[in-house]
Amino acid sequence: DIQMTQSPSSLSASVGDRVTITCRASQSISYSLNWYQQKPGKAPNLLIFAASNLQSGVPSRFSGSGSGTDFTLTINSLHPEDFATYFCQQSYSSFVTFGPGTKVDIK
Amino acid sequence: EVQLLESGGNLVQPGGSLRLSCAASGFTFSNYAMTWVRQAPGKGLEWVSSIGSDGDTTYHADSVKGRFTISRDNSKNTLYLQMNSLRAEDTAVYYCATYHCTTSSCYRNYENWGQGALVTVSS
Numbered sequence: 001d002i003q004m005t006q007s008p009s010s011l012s013a014s015v016g017d018r019v020t021i022t023c024r025a026s027q028s029i030s031y032s033l034n035w036y037q038q039k040p041g042k043a044p045n046l047l048i049f050a051a052s053n054l055q056s057g058v059p060s061r062f063s064g065s066g067s068g069t070d071f072t073l074t075i076n077s078l079h080p081e082d083f084a085t086y087f088c089q090q091s092y093s094s095f096v097t098f099g100p101g102t103k104v105d106i107k
Numbered sequence: 108e109v110q111l112l113e114s115g116g117n118l119v120q121p122g123g124s125l126r127l128s129c130a131a132s133g134f135t136f137s138n139y140a141m142t143w144v145r146q147a148p149g150k151g152l153e154w155v156s157s158i159g160s161d162g163d164t165t166y167h168a169d170s171v172k173g174r175f176t177i178s179r180d181n182s183k184n185t186l187y188l189q190m191n192s193l194r195a196e197d198t199a200v201y202y203c204a205t206y207h208c209t210t211s212s213c214y215r216n217y218e219n220w221g222q223g224a225l226v227t228v229s230s
Contacts, residue, residue, distance in 0.1 A: 001169075034216040036152075043202055043223060044144075044152065049216035087152055091215035094166050096142075096154040 002026055002090050006099035012107040019075040021102045023088035026069075032092035033071045035064055038101075039084045047086075048073065078104075109133040109219045111203050116224030123193050127224055129186040129203030134219075137161070137181040140208045142217065143188050145199035145226075155201070156188060157215075159208060171197075193228045200225050 003026035013019050023033065031051040036044035046055045048064035051071060061076045075082055083106055088099040115127040129141070143155040156177035157166045165177050176189040186203050201224050204217035 032215075036217075038152075043204075043220035044217070045220075046216055046218050049214070055216075055218070089152075089215075089217075091213075094157070094213070094215075095168065096157070096215055098152040098154065101151045 029092035111221035113224035
């Protein structure tokens with residue numbers, strides 16, 4: 001199976017901050033990387049697909065980049081509703097795997 | 108509006124069985140592949156099983172292979188997960204979600220999710 005890691009596991013930030021989360025795959029997955037946001041008690045919400053494509057309805061302050069094994073999710077100018085946990089997911093293999101998550105909380 | 112509604116979650120003893128259902132509406136169910144993803148309390152997301160739009164192709168994670176079976180009934184717009192030989196480590200919220208496949212590729216970005224069904228395995 002393809003293993004996914006994320007860093008950091010958690011971070012504290014303030015409204016208006018720029019936040020960057022990194023995801024790494026154990027082998028090359030081309031551009032087959034998706035990002036999700038999850039709030040407590042809710043289902044995950046797709047933010048970015050195929051590494052850098054913004055899902056319909058997702059604010060443009062979210063962006064993704066990367067290819068191969070290294071990927072980044074960036075949130076420009078953090079809004080109050082962005083405090084949540086973020087997961088990366090590789091969709092290169094039929095046997096999908098998720099990263100362990102990055103919790104973004106209020107400083 | 109796309110809606111996915113899971114049901115069947117419950118408290119079950121170790122070694123027991125349970126069947127989850129995911130009722131779909133608001134889209135052409137038979138055009139979409141489907142998946143189950145679970146989340147243990149306070150933990151991350153774990154992919155469980157996937158099934159093609161016609162039900163002919165299925166995949167299961169190693170952690171559930173031989174115990175869980177994914178299936179679908181396109182005439183009822185419903186996805187299922189039959190769970191047998193349940194273990195304490197299967198305790199989780201189980202989500203169903205959609206993804207899209209063409210004749211040549213599958214795009215396993217999960218656009219639509221249900222609200223989840225809680226399965227608790229405990230004596």
